[in-house]
Amino acid sequence: MLDNLKDAVRKFLGSSNYDKAVNDFIKELQISLIKSDVNVKLVSNLTQKIKDRLEKEKPPTAIERREWFISIVYDELSKLFGGDINPEITPKKIPYVIMLVGVQGSGKTTTAGKLALFYKKKGYKVGLVAADVYRPAAYDQLVQIGKQINVPVYGEPNNTDAVGIAKRGVEKFLSEKYDIIIVDTAGRHGYGEEVKLLEEMKNMYSEIKPDEVILVIDASIGQKAYDLASRFHQASPIGSIIVTKMDGTAKGGGALSAVAATGAVIKFIGTGEKLDELEVFNPRRFVSRILGMGDIESIIEKIKGMEEYEQIQKKMEEVMSGKAKLTLRDIYKQLIALRKMGPLNKILQMLPGFGVFSQIPEEQLKLGEEKIKKFLVIMNSMTYKELDNPSIIDKSRIRRIAKGSGASPEEVKELLKQYQVTNNLLKMVKRRKGLAKLFEDRN
Ligand code: GDP
Ligand code: MG
Incomplete structure (x- = not known):
């Protein structure tokens, strides 16, 4: 949807x-x-x-x-969907114990494997603990996953003491100096049973003292996610949330907005059954994907360009009032900002009459995209000293810059002339005391 x-x-x-x-x-x-x-x-x-x-x-x-x-x-x-919060995915300390909670079928065991793989790829030594003693095949399932990604799994297939297993598993991996230990737990459906489940979570929490509890929620649960998150939160403080099966439903919006409303941070989303189908959740990236990545990115880029452009405009005004000196670096920034904003002629039509650039560097404004690119390449071959102080650029420097940028010396000179023209125009405006005057004269 x-x-x-x-x-x-x-x-x-x-x-x-x-x-x-x-x-x-x-x-x-x-x-x-x-x-x-x-x-x-x-x-x-x-x-x-x-x-x-x-x-x-x-x-x-x-x-x-x-x-x-x-x-x-x-x-x-x-x-x-969570604003500008970027989830903290690097463990705050080592060793780090994670406990996964959530209802049955939400994807805990799969997610345990996904997380193990995610952190293993980042270079951490990861261990998995199978503390679901209710589903007969739960232990085997995790062992299978562990094999696939080559991560050890601790379990006691014939024991039903979930809290004890979790405790011994964590202790074992801690004594073997593992960095990240992920505890997979049980989750049962059904009314009445939930009380027992939450009780077990509470006990396990106080026994193993995890550094983080992650609630795993199936995206298709919709708005019930809010309720679920708050109930689990009472049993063991939920540090963060993983929303699974974002691939299977168009209704992920429910889970996302509900958990966002609880104030919990969504850290990851699961986007498939495979163990590498886990993504760090970033609200802005998520939304730009919903709205169409390409379109959004170019608009945001343009607005950023405009902000930079306005900053340069301020600098130009300082140059005109004699408070600052125009450098090639300013021209460089200006060209970069202009390029971000899109086709020049289109931008210029939209600039208000008193915008500095709409008045002054007319020749510069006639520059085509190609020329702008060329100028940028040339300026990339200049030193900061040259950019800040173009008057030091003599014949030999011109030759060096041309060589370095693959341009001809004439092109370098053309850029310098461009700089001169802009500089002179700015000075002229300064003499005439203000842009308004120039604007009137020119019309
Ligand atoms: P648990 O009962 O909470 O441990 O859930 P499981 O990890 O056993 O997962 C239940 C089912 O959901 C399995 O068939 C998984 O393959 C599937 N599953 C888990 N995460 C995802 C996901 O992100 N996308 C899809 N499409 N399926 C998933
Ligand atoms: Mg499971």
């Missing part, structure tokens, strides 16, 4: 009637989220926030309204 959003973004970006497109998109967004099990209240909060921001905020210069709108949607959706 969330998959539909990619198409909606595409359609929106290509639409002609902005206001109608905004309304259509918001409706589509609501439907998709609700169909994906995201809580209705969260959905209406989200759309209200988007609408408020549309009203109160203004798109940055040179950013199209449509793109700006999508960036707001991206922002607010990311907040819904």
